[in-house]
Amino acid sequence: MLLAGIDIGSSSTKAVVMNDRSVVASGIMLTGASGTVAASSVMDLVLAQSGAAMGDLACIVSTGYGRVNVPFAQKNVTEISCHARGVNWYFPGVRTVLDMGGQDCKAIKCDEGGRVVKFALNDKCAAGTGRYLERLSKYTGVPLGEIGPRSLQPVNGPVSVDSFCAVFAENDVLLRIREGYQINDILAGAVDAIVERIVTIIQRIGAEEELAISGGIAKNTGVVSRVEKRLGMRALIADEPQIIGAVGAALFARDLALKSAK
Amino acid sequence: MVTDDGLLTAGIDAGASRIKVALFKGRRLLGHAVLEGGAENITEISKRALADTCRIAGITLEDICKIAVTGMAYKYVHLEVEHINESTCLARGIDFFMPEARTAIDVGAQKSLAMKCKGGVPLKIRYSEKCASGSGRFLDVVAATMAMDKAELSRLGLSTQDFVEVQSTCTIFAESEIITLIHSDAKPAEIARGAYRALARRLYGLLLQVGLEDVVCVAGGVSADACLLDELTKLAGCEIKTARQSDIVMACGAALAVQ
Known part of the structure; x- marks a missing residue:
């Protein structure tokens, strides 16, 4: 049985095709101006990769910020449920999931079946989200992918960035640059500030072993290693942390297909 | 001397x-x-x-x-x-310019301060300083996104009583939201009104925390904005006056x- 999950995030859209045992194809592309268009394109991509046609799929479930805009999905499920379910498929021992996306940050407590027990969410503020790092990259001129590693190699130690607000932090950072501080030291301070913010969200649900991190920011080593250090826990990260939500959606699609087959 | x-x-x-x-x-x-x-x-x-x-x-x-x-x-x-x-x-300062005021709010470029006061003494204070959404910076970003200066934004906002909701609190997210609104053919004047309303709601929330009492005096660089005052007055339901020389x-x- 072939199933698909599609996760339309604020910044990127992800899709997976799964069979009963594994992920057979996955794709990620920028969401751009239209979630519906991105959903079709990424779906075409994963179908081509898996050599299947839309009609071969037993069920498609959508999730994420733009989940209601997927005309070809049979059902939509919240991204919180999908992340918990997706992480559980990779790492069954995980009870705490931290999902950091382009425009929000969620901490989820889940049970042994990947069901959500409790969650805390920040979707009101850019601090602690991918957007903050994108802006930091833009005004420091450091490519997004280098922010993590460089923030871990301060020259004279982190320079404190007073504000976690992405708007005010921009002023702080530009001021520090003008004052002549090393970029790595400033990046260390800025990443410290948002990790503090992320940690308060996790503390609202109470971190329990094991911990997994999903979403785009899981690729930022600077954020991950600081979260690990602050919580005193090692973070489990899937090979492609951005598709976890889509995997969860595909697992819900399997439930649905099995139910309707009965 | x-x-x-x-x-x-x-x-x-x-x-x-x-x-x-x-x-x-x-x-x-x-x-x-x-x-x-x-x-x-x-x-x-x-x-x-x-x-x-x-x-x-x-x-x-x-x-x-x-x-x-x-x-x-x-x-x-x-x-x-x-x-x-x-x-x-x-x-x-409030005691000097408007001694009858019992509630005051200073709206600055980067933070806001609400206070209950009497005879030049602060009785209760609340700051909004951690987040740009309750400060003049929010309007700066809105104006820049709409490619105009703040005086134009204010005039535009005053030209209508209708508004579209600007739902994002975070200034960064509001920027994207406003771009989306522009592309969805919302009227610029109504977007401007919506942005002022959103800021006024947050300032009103700050005023409620210290307790709203007649007369409310508004100070600070942003307070001379007629559209902001209009929205704040509507929400507060009482007289809101700007100090004669509000920025000093x-x-x-x-x-x-x-x-």
């Missing part, structure tokens, strides 16, 4: 975007200056603002007995000055605090 009617004192309000100076003799305002911050050193701008004020008042810098400093950037003013906290300065209220309060 001590005379019968009080000391000569100056107050410097070093804000996030501008430096304001006021000069007092007793309770008489002798002169003031407001200079843009920009990239120049804050101490240098403060010196220039002081010199301008002295010239207006016809005195020399040496005549001033005491200089007080307040505002977000106070620690960058490297002069022989006494630091006075913002809430004291606001309460003193803090500077005056600082000068008065060291009388």
Whole structure:
């Protein structure tokens, strides 16, 4: 049985095709101006990769910020449920999931079946989200992918960035640059500030072993290693942390297909 | 210089975007200056603002007995000055400009301060300083996104009573939301109104935390904005007045605090 999950995030859209045992194809592309268009394109991509046609799929479930805009999905499920379910498929021992996306940050407590027990969410503020790092990259001129590693190699130690607000932090950072501080030291301070913010969200649900991190920011080593250090826990990260939500959606699609087959 | 009617004192309000100076003799305002911050050193701008004020008042810098400093950037003013906290300065300033006011709100470029006060003494205070959404910065970003200056944004907002909701609290997210609204053919005037309404709601929330009492006095650089005042008045349901020289209220309060 072939199933698909599609996760339309604020910044990127992800899709997976799964069979009963594994992920057979996955794709990620920028969401751009239209979630519906991105959903079709990424779906075409994963179908081509898996050599299947839309009609071969037993069920498609959508999730994420733009989940209601997927005309070809049979059902939509919240991204919180999908992340918990997706992480559980990779790492069954995980009870705490931290999902950091382009425009929000969620901490989820889940049970042994990947069901959500409790969650805390920040979707009101850019601090602690991918957007903050994108802006930091833009005004420091450091490519997004280098922010993590460089923030871990301060020259004279982190320079404190007073504000976690992405708007005010921009002023702080530009001021520090003008004052002549090393970029790595400033990046260390800025990443410290948002990790503090992320940690308060996790503390609202109470971190329990094991911990997994999903979403785009899981690729930022600077954020991950600081979260690990602050919580005193090692973070489990899937090979492609951005598709976890889509995997969860595909697992819900399997439930649905099995139910309707009965 | 001590005379019968009080000391000569100056107050410097070093804000996030501008430096304001006021000069007092007793309770008489002798002169003031407001200079843009920009990239120049804050101490240098403060010196220039002081010199301008002295010239207006016809005195020399040496005549001033005491200089007080307040505002977000106070620690960058490297002069022989006494630091006075913002809430004291606001309460003193309000008492000077509008003694009948029991509630005050100062809306600045980077933070807002709501207060209940009486006789120049702050009774209860609440700051909004951690997040740009409750400050003038929010309007700066909205105006920049709509490719206009703040005066235009205000005029545009005042041209209608209708509005579209700007739902994002975070200024960064609001920027994207406004771009989406523009592309979805929402009327620019209604977007502007919506943005003012969103800011006014947050300021109103801050006022409720200190307790809203007649008369409300608004101070600070952003408060002269007619569209913001219009929205705030609608929400508060009581009279909201702007201090006569709203942008120097803090500077005056600082000068008065060291009388």
